[in-house]
Amino acid sequence: MATFMAASSREGKKLNDVIFSASAAARAAAQQYGAEHIVNATVGCYAGDDEKLGCLPVVEKIYRSLPMSDFIAYAPPIGLEGYRKAAISETFENQIPEGYADAVATAGGTGAIHIAIANYSEAGECVLAADWRWGVYDGLCSEIGRKLTTFALFDGNQAFNIESFSSAVADILRKQDSLLIILNTPANNPTGFGMSCQDWTEVLQVCRLHEKQGKRISILVDIAYIAFAGDKNETRRFMRLFSNLPEHIFTMFAYSMSKGYTLYGQRAGALVGISSSREVIREFAELGRYSARTSWSNVNRAAMTLLMIVRGDTGLQQQIDAERAAFFEKIRQRAAVFMAEAGQCGLRVVPYQTGFFISVPTVASQAVCEQLQGQRIYAAPLALGVRLGVCSIPIAKIPGLAAKVKQAVDAV
Ligand code: PLP
Missing domain, CATH: 3.90.1150.10 (Aspartate Aminotransferase, domain 1)
Known part of the structure; x- marks a missing residue:
């Protein structure tokens, strides 16, 4: 038609x-x-x-107690400063990788994924994700002219398929100079699977290999369900592996308040970036601010305030x-x-x-x-x-x- x-x-x-x-x-x-x-x-x-x-x-109680100004006032496109800090500490808890970090407030985890794709993959090129994946990744890529390519998440033993991952990365990087990889773990949607530290070590080995050959690799860890994956610090243990990576391996996290705070419709999330390079992080924040301003302008101030209140109060x-x-x-x-x-x-x-x-x-x-x-x-x-x-x-x-x-x- x-x-x-x-x-x-x-x-x-x-x-x-x-x-x-x-x-x-x-x-x-x-x-x-x-x-x-x-x-x-x-x-x-x-x-x-x-x-x-x-x-x-507790979320309901705090939310209902906020002043009207928190619901109606604009927020800065990059997000309230206290919120950005809170989103970083929620992302890492005690497993803070060494490096420079920053965060951009986004319209939920979806917004974070959008910003990552827009800024860390080239128009017309491939983005890599697992075959068992959240279907929305496909649309998020195609809407802005990227192609989603997949590797097999599981091998014959139902373990992380490092061979499929490795060969998919190599295939793509034969044709591209850079690659964005999206991995949704722990508590993967739709399988409930979580990658182990060993899986991550192997994934990073593959990335390092290509980085040494002059490629630029960005990894987006979609942690939408991390609040329902078990002990906070245990489930985040893999994050330490992102310490001091070469400057051409850049790690980002799509943080979301949807599931963890039961605030699905309030559309609050963040894209958190960690890098050994101060310049990479400076650029990340600038690009994020620009992308936010030109897509949703700024996000729900009340949800951001709620996170700041919670993170600032151990009892809460x-x-x-x-x-x-x-x-x-x-x-x-x-x-x-x-x-x-x-x-x-x-x-x-x-x-x-x-x-x-x-x-x-x-x-x-x-x-x-x-x-x-x-x-x-x-x-x-x-x-x-x-x-x-x-x-x-x-x-x-x-x-x-x-x-x-x-x-x-x-x-x-
Ligand atoms: N990532 C995955 C795998 C999801 O299933 C979802 C929501 O269903 C999201 C990200 C983002 O959710 P939201 O945009 O509500 O934060």
Whole structure:
């Protein structure tokens, strides 16, 4: 179909968001049959066993207590200074890599990923991510004229596939002088996988090799789910490996308040950069400020203020940690029941460690999801499998779910 009014370059652009479509079907079914008769596994937000979107109580209390000026006043495009500092300390906790660091406030983690792609990959060139990935990466790349290329996340033993990673990097760098690599870990969406320190050491070895040959490599670690991955400092241990890297290996983190603070719609995040070069970081902050001003101008001041308040008060931080731990425990219990039953009924599942999602590999994810819908179970069909959001399925609806998924997989 030709365009009517839009620029010809926009012809046929359409958001094909399979997750939102599956989610809409689940909501319609809940209205028709009653929420108690359906399983909605499409949601990517934490819900309690009452199936209501969960909000950390301390977050609600602080947010509601903020003055109106915090909700209506502009903030600087780069973000409030205290927020940028807080985002850096939230990103690293006690595992601070040696080097220069700065942060740019962004419209959620999505904004951080956008800024990273815009400034650290060349127009028309490839960006590398894993095959099991958040589908939005593809659109974020193509919208600004980059191509997303993938490597296989898992090897035959379901471990990080360093060979696939290494050969993908080499293939791309035969044609490009620089490369942006996006890795979503820990608590990967959609698999729950987390890279170990050993995996990271090997990844950095590959990067160093190419850097020595004159290539420039940027790594974006998408830590959207890090608050639901286990002990803060344990899950961040790999971050120390980014200390004193050569100046042409630049590491960034896409930090988000969406999951960690249950503030999904408030659109607050940050792109955090760490480098051994002061110049690299200076440039990073300038580019970030420019990108922010020209895309969303500035972000939610109230959310930024909330983070500053929390990080400035040890008591509040402990309270949030305890409340979050309670949410995390619910997710862990749901996942444990599902995984145990998957083992019993022989359902093949991607090895789950932590996080919001469990994935079932299948080449026919759409057909499996349709089968499941026949049983009023709604899941997200992805390119490599079916994603189930244990973040929001109440524990009472988990027993028997793995067996039903197995039936659906076997039926197609
Ligand atoms: N990265 C991953 C893997 C995600 O799943 C999400 C949200 O679903 C995000 C980043 C960014 O979320 P937000 O833009 O709400 O911070």
